[in-house]
Amino acid sequence: MSRCDFKIVLLGSEHVGKTSLVLRFVNCRFNAEIPYQNTVGAAFCAKAMRSKEKDYSIGIWDTAGSERYEAMTRIYYRGAHAAIICYEPSSHESWTRLRHWLHELRTVEDSCKVYLCGTKKDLLDGGFVKREVAEEIVNTYSQDLNGHFLTSSKTGENVDELFQKIVDDLAADVEVMKTVTESRLLLTELDKRKSKKDVCAC
Amino acid sequence: MITSKMPSLRIDQNDLKCKNGCDYFGNPQWQGYCSKCHREQMQRQRKAEKASSFTSTLPRSDQRKSERGLKLSSHASFSKFEEKRLRQSETLKKTNLLKFNVFKKNITDDHEISTERRQPEFKIPTAVFEGMKADFRVRFPSFPPQIDRDARGFVHTFILDVIKWAAIMNVDELSERVQKQYQRFMKHMETSQHYASVDSDARELLIDFVEKHAMTYLHELPSIVFSPSGTDDERQDRAMSERIQQLSWVGEKHLECKLDRNNAECRRLLYKAISELLGMDAARWSGAKLARVRRCARHVLRLAAPAPASADDLLPALILAVLKANPPRLISNINYVTRFCNAQRLMTGEGGYYFTNLCCAVSFIQNMTAESLSMDKKEFDCYMAMPASIGGSAWAAALSLCGATREAEEQSALAAKLLEQTKEIQREAENMANNAATFEEQIAKKVQDVLAKTPLEIKPRRELPRLRREGVGSAPPPTTEPGPARTSEPPALLNEPSVVIDETEKLNILGFEVVEERSPSKSPQLDRLSDLKQSSSTELLTPSPMVLTPFDCRSLDEVLTPDEFPDNIPGLSDVNYDIDLSDFSADTSLAEDPPAPDRRRTFDPFAPQTSKDSYKLLESFDEFSIVDNARESDPYEVVHRPDPFGSVLDNDEGRASILDDSGSPTAACLLPSPIQPQNSAKPT
Numbered sequence: 001m002s003r004c005d006f007k008i009v010l011l012g013s014e015h016v017g018k019t020s021l022v023l024r025f026v027n028c029r030f031n032a033e034i035p036y037q038n039t040v041g042a043a044f045c046a047k048a049m050r051s052k053e054k055d056y057s058i059g060i061w062d063t064a065g066s067e068r069y070e071a072m073t074r075i076y077y078r079g080a081h082a083a084i085i086c087y088e089p090s091s092h093e094s095w096t097r098l099r100h101w102l103h104e105l106r107t108v109e110d111s112c113k114v115y116l117c118g119t120k121k122d123l124l125d126g127g128f129v130k131r132e133v134a135e136e137i138v139n140t141y142s143q144d145l146n147g148h149f150l151t152s153s154k155t156g157e158n159v160d161e162l163f164q165k166i167v168d169d170l171a172a173d174v175e176v177m178k179t180v181t182e183s184r185l186l187l188t189e190l191d192k193r194k195s196k197k198d199v200c201a202c
Numbered sequence: 203m204i205t206s207k208m209p210s211l212r213i214d215q216n217d218l219k220c221k222n223g224c225d226y227f228g229n230p231q232w233q234g235y236c237s238k239c240h241r242e243q244m245q246r247q248r249k250a251e252k253a254s255s256f257t258s259t260l261p262r263s264d265q266r267k268s269e270r271g272l273k274l275s276s277h278a279s280f281s282k283f284e285e286k287r288l289r290q291s292e293t294l295k296k297t298n299l300l301k302f303n304v305f306k307k308n309i310t311d312d313h314e315i316s317t318e319r320r321q322p323e324f325k326i327p328t329a330v331f332e333g334m335k336a337d338f339r340v341r342f343p344s345f346p347p348q349i350d351r352d353a354r355g356f357v358h359t360f361i362l363d364v365i366k367w368a369a370i371m372n373v374d375e376l377s378e379r380v381q382k383q384y385q386r387f388m389k390h391m392e393t394s395q396h397y398a399s400v401d402s403d404a405r406e407l408l409i410d411f412v413e414k415h416a417m418t419y420l421h422e423l424p425s426i427v428f429s430p431s432g433t434d435d436e437r438q439d440r441a442m443s444e445r446i447q448q449l450s451w452v453g454e455k456h457l458e459c460k461l462d463r464n465n466a467e468c469r470r471l472l473y474k475a476i477s478e479l480l481g482m483d484a485a486r487w488s489g490a491k492l493a494r495v496r497r498c499a500r501h502v503l504r505l506a507a508p509a510p511a512s513a514d515d516l517l518p519a520l521i522l523a524v525l526k527a528n529p530p531r532l533i534s535n536i537n538y539v540t541r542f543c544n545a546q547r548l549m550t551g552e553g554g555y556y557f558t559n560l561c562c563a564v565s566f567i568q569n570m571t572a573e574s575l576s577m578d579k580k581e582f583d584c585y586m587a588m589p590a591s592i593g594g595s596a597w598a599a600a601l602s603l604c605g606a607t608r609e610a611e612e613q614s615a616l617a618a619k620l621l622e623q624t625k626e627i628q629r630e631a632e633n634m635a636n637n638a639a640t641f642e643e644q645i646a647k648k649v650q651d652v653l654a655k656t657p658l659e660i661k662p663r664r665e666l667p668r669l670r671r672e673g674v675g676s677a678p679p680p681t682t683e684p685g686p687a688r689t690s691e692p693p694a695l696l697n698e699p700s701v702v703i704d705e706t707e708k709l710n711i712l713g714f715e716v717v718e719e720r721s722p723s724k725s726p727q728l729d730r731l732s733d734l735k736q737s738s739s740t741e742l743l744t745p746s747p748m749v750l751t752p753f754d755c756r757s758l759d760e761v762l763t764p765d766e767f768p769d770n771i772p773g774l775s776d777v778n779y780d781i782d783l784s785d786f787s788a789d790t791s792l793a794e795d796p797p798a799p800d801r802r803r804t805f806d807p808f809a810p811q812t813s814k815d816s817y818k819l820l821e822s823f824d825e826f827s828i829v830d831n832a833r834e835s836d837p838y839e840v841v842h843r844p845d846p847f848g849s850v851l852d853n854d855e856g857r858a859s860i861l862d863d864s865g866s867p868t869a870a871c872l873l874p875s876p877i878q879p880q881n882s883a884k885p886t
Contacts, residue, residue, distance in 0.1 A: 004550045019512035043503060043516045044555040061555050062513040064562075066458075068574045069517055072562040079549070 004046055004059035006170050008163075009077045012086030013097040014065035017119040020153035021086065022060050025163055049163065051171040058167060073101070074108060081173075082113040082146075082166050089118045089150070090129035095137075102141070113146040113169060117162060121152035326361055326419065334415045341411060342404070348396045353412050356387050360416045368426045373433050377541035380427075384544045387412055406547060410489055413544050417487040420542075427542050429534040438533040445567060446528040451585050453597055456575045459518035461505060463600040466607075468505060472519075473604040475501035476527040483530045488543030491535060492553035498523065499556035513559075521563040526597055536561060 010018040026045045045060045063069075063076050077083055085101050087094040098116070105114055116138065123129045142148035147165055151158040220228040226236035235243060331354050338350045360383050367379055391397045391405050400408070420427045429435035454461040462468050478498035485491045499516065502523060506515040529535070539557060548554060566574065572582035 007550050007554075014514070019514070043499075043511060043513045043559075044552050046552060059551060059555065061558070064513045064517040066514060068576065069562065069566065071569065072565050075558055075561050075565065078558075079545075 005056040005174075006058040006081045006167065007061060007079060008058055008082045008084065008166060009061045009063065009080040010084050010086065011063055011073065011077070011101045012065055012084075012117075012119075013094045014067070016065065016086045016088045016091075016094050017153055018065060018086050019062055021084075021117070021119065021151065021159060022062055024153040024156055025159050026060070049167040051164075051167045054171060056167055056171060058163075074104065077105065077109055077112065080109060080112050081170050082115065083109075084115045084117050084162070084166075086117045086119050087133065088120055089124055089131050089133050090120070092132040095133045099141075102145075113166070113173075115146050115162065115166060116142050116148040118148075118150040119153065121150045121157055122154045124150075125152075326358060330415070330419050331358070337415070338411070341407070345400070345404075346396060349400070349408070352390075352394075352396075353408065356390070356412055357416045357419075360412070361419055364416075364420055365423070365426060368430065373430050373541060376427075376430070380542050381545060384409065384413065384546070388546075409544060409547060413547075414487045414489055417542060421486045421538075428538050429531070433537070435534040435537055436531075439531045442533050442564070442568070443528060443530075446525055448586055449525055449567065449570065450598065451588070452522075452525055452570075452575070454522060456577065457518040457522055458576075459515065459522060461519065461522065463597055469600055469604040470608075471501045471505050472523060472526070473601055473608065475499075475520075475523045476601065479523060479527040479529045482535055488539040489548060489553075491539055492543070492548055492557055495556050495560050496553045499559060517559055517562060517566075520559055521566055522597075524560070524563045524567060526601055532564060536564060 010022065012018050022045050026047055043062045045062075046057055047060070048055055048057050050056075061076055061080070063073055083101075083105055085098050085105075087098045102114065105112055118124075118133075118138070120129070124131060138148060146169060147162075149158050149162040149165075151162060153159065218227050220226050220236035220239050221234040222236070222239040224236060224239060226238065228234045228236050229240075232240035233243075334354055334357065335350065338345070338353065342349070363383065364376065364380060368376055371379065387409060388405070391400070391408065397405065417427065425431040429439070454463065461472070475498045478494050478501065482491050482494040482498075485494055499520065502519045503511040503516055505511070505519050524532075536557075540561075543549065549557070572579040575582065
C-alpha cells in the first residue's frame, strides 16, 4: 500500500550520485521480484525490506540537490526516520555542504538517524580521481553518527549493506519504541485506575 | 384643519413670523424659520446625524485599533488588514449560514433559532450515513455489519467532536485532536475482537474510509477545517494567487528544467499535470487531494522520459506547473491536507513525497528571488514591476494551444464517434433493406406457392360448369325450343351465346359426347341466321387485315371507344368484341371466364357467327339503326340523314359537327372497322 514504515531521506549536493544510489538499490537487488516504478522515476522509491524475520516497507525520498532549492530541504526531512547524506570523496565542496546538512539535521530532527555515504567508490579505487576529503576527518565526524559507508552505484558495492543496516537499526528502534509506548500506556492506565480508586476511597 | 388648509386671502402677521418666536420674519423655504434660526436648526440636525453615525462606527474602529495594534503604522499593513476584515466578515457570514444548515430544525421561528445558537447541538444529516452505509457495502462486502456500525459510530462522534472543539480550539490544537481521533480508531481496531479477522491492509482501507467520510462532510462546512476561522489562509490564498500572476513571466529557462514547449508530447504532459493541480481544489478529503497531486507529479516525472526522473527534474518542472496553473485556494488546500489528513497513513508514502514536493514548490515560489532564479537582480525587479497582464510567457501561449488541441481532439473524437454511428445506422439500414428484399422474395415465393395451389382450386371452377350442365341439361328444351321466337325476343337471344360458350368449354374438358348433343341445337340457329348474312361466316374465318374496305358508319359508336381501338386485329378482334356485347346478357358465368373467348375461337368455329348475330340484333335497338333498318340497302347514308340536330344546324354543318367522321381517329387513319366484314359483305 501507499503507506511506508520508514522514511529515508537522501541528501547531498548536486551530482554526488543520490539518484544513482537509489536506482541501484531499488532496481538491482530484487529486480525480478519487484519492478517498482521503473517508469515513473527515482524521485520516490518504495521497497520491501526484511529485518529479523519481519517485513518493513521503506520509502526513499530523493531530494533536489541544486543549491537554489537548499532552503526547502527542511520540508523534506521533516519526520524522517533516517537520512543518508551523500558526499563525493573526490570533491571537497560536497563535504562542506554535507556539514551544513548535518548541522541542520542535528538541530531540526534530532531523532533522525544519520548515515554518511561516500559515493563513486569505483572511481576512487580505480584511481581515476584523487581523494580530497581526508579519511580521518570523515571518521571523526561519523563517530557520533549511525554509520559511514563508501559505496559504488556502478558495481553495487556496499549499497545493499547500507540500506540493510538502516533497516536493521530502525527495526530495532521500532521494537524499543513500541515497548516504550506500551509500557507507558500501561502506566497511564494504572494511574487512571489508581486515581479512580482514590476517588472512590474518598 | 380644513380651514387652515383652505387658501385664505388674509394672512395673519403671526403666520409670517419665525416659528421660534423671535421677532424676525420666517420663510417657507427655511421651514418657517428666520434665516438665523434655520441655520441653527440645520447645524443641530447635522450634529445629531454625525453623532448617531459616530456611535455606530465607533465600536468597529475600536475593534480595528485593538486588532491592529502596533502594525497600524504602515499603509501596506493597513490594506492587508482591510482584507482581513473583509475575510472575517465573510467567515462570519459563513458561520451564520453554517448554523442554519447544521441545525436541521425548522427555521420558521426566529426565537427558536436564537435559542439554538446558544446551545450548539449538531445534527448530522442522515444522508451522510446513508451514503456511508452504501459505500461500505460496496467497498467491504465481506465485512460483518458490526464493523459497519462501528465505522459509522466513529464518524459520528468524530464529526461532532471536531465541530464542538472547532469553536474553542485554534487550528493546531484541532489538528492534533483530529490526529488523536485517527489513532483512537486504529487502536480500537487493534483491540476490538471483531477486527481480529481483518488483515492490516484492510484496516488501512477502513481507516481511509472513515477519514474520507468524516472529512468530506467537515470539508463542506465552512470555516471548520478548510481555511478555518482564526487563520489567514484565505488571505494567503489571494496573496499566492497574485504572486503567481506576477511571476507569469517565469519560464523553463529560468528554472533550468529541460522542457521543450515546442514538443507536443511535453506540452500535453504539462497540460495534464496542470489540470490535475487545478482539480485538487475540487477534491474534498485529503486522500483525494493527495491522489491528484500524485497524478500530477507522475505526469511531471514523465516529462523527463526516457531517463528515470530524479528529484532534480521533478521539482523545477513541478514549480513550473504550479506557476502556470495558478491553482485556486492553493495555500488553504495545502494547509487542510497537512493539518487534517491521517499523517501516519498518508504522509509517509508516495503521496506524501509528492505532496512535500508541492509544498517545496509553493515555498520556492513564495520566496523566489533573483538569486534563486540565478538572474540579474535588476532584471528580476524589472520583471516584477511589470503589470501582470503584460508578462505572459510563451508557455501560456503554448499551453493554451495545448488546451485548444485537446479540445480539437475531443471534438474530432466526437466527430469520429458520430461517423461511426452513422455508419452503423447505414449498415442497419442496409440490413433492413436486405430484410425487406428477402421478405419480398419470401412473399413472392409464398404468392407463387399459393398460385401453384390455385390451379388446384380451378377444379371447383371446372365443377361449376358441370353443376350448370345439369341445369343446362334440363335447359336445352328452352334453348332449342324458343329458337323461332328469338327473332321476336332479342334479350332471349342474347342469352344464347353465353350458353354456347359454356358448352364449348365443356367440350374441351369433358370430351365429345356433349358436342354431339349440342351441335344439333346450334345448327338451326346458324341456318336461320345465315338468311340475314350469307357470307359473314366465311368473311370472319379469313382474317384479311390488308384488305381496305369502306368505313362502316353504323359501327361508329363502338369504334370510338378507345379501349378496343389499338387491339383491333382484323378478323380475330371481332370475336373479342362480340363477347363484350354478350356480357350484356348479365350471365355471370361468362364474366368469370375471360380467357374463354380465346379457347372458343380456336375450338368453335361457329361462335363468331352467333355473336355476330347477337350484335346484329342489338343494333336493331340503336337509335340510328332504327332508321337504318328501314333502308338496309344503303348503309353509308345512315349517318348523314338521321341527324337529330338537323333542325338546329345546317345539313352540311351538322354532318361535320357531331357525327362527322373527319374528327374521329378512325376517319383519320382509316383503320379497318371491327364490323368491317359485315359491311364489305353487303355490297358484294
